Amino acid sequence: MKYLRDIEGIKALGKRIKQIRLNQNLSQEELSYKAEIEYSQISRIERGIINTSVSQIFAIAKALNTEPHKLFLFNEIE
Amino acid sequence: MKYLRDIEGIKALGKRIKQIRLNQNLSQEELSYKAEIEYSQISRIERGIINTSVSQIFAIAKALNTEPHKLFLFNEIE
């Protein structure tokens, strides 16, 4: 069985996170600080080049004052 | 900066996945087969002892015929 990496999925997730972050006028650095996640990792996540962990999703959601499941609503406007 | 592991979060996620799986009368093995994820990994995820990746979340959601975001609705009945 092969290691699983859903490129479409992680791209969509990154796009969605970036969307929410920009809606709140936060820089990647500010999000990084709030979520206690490495600055470069936020960049990798938003660019959709990394298959990140659920714990980082939880941390990002909290830092963005939202619920984890909302990061997976890829068709939302805001 | 320390590696991030949200124990409460991964426990809640595992519980939710198990809930949905049982609702559909699937065994871990069947879910494993459908999602193309190692059998033992499904067990680890449901027990909340592993900080799994978002790609595995996408695969599990698909195997359960549901949307990824629904796996994060921890207060749902069904």
Add this chain to the structure above:
DNA sequence: AAATATTAGAGCAAATTTGCCTTATTTTAA
């Protein structure tokens, strides 16, 4: 109760992620 099915759990190597640092590139503001 016995047999069967299901789940838990341990251990290991290989692959991947993550934090950390540094340097480009792009965007924004002065």
Add this chain to the structure above:
DNA sequence: TTAAAATAAGGCAAATTTGCTCTAATATTT
């Protein structure tokens, strides 16, 4: 246009995950 801010991007070691295999424990069925 220049300076400053923000983002992209590359490399690397350490930590973690993941697939794989095996055995133990628990639940379900006959």
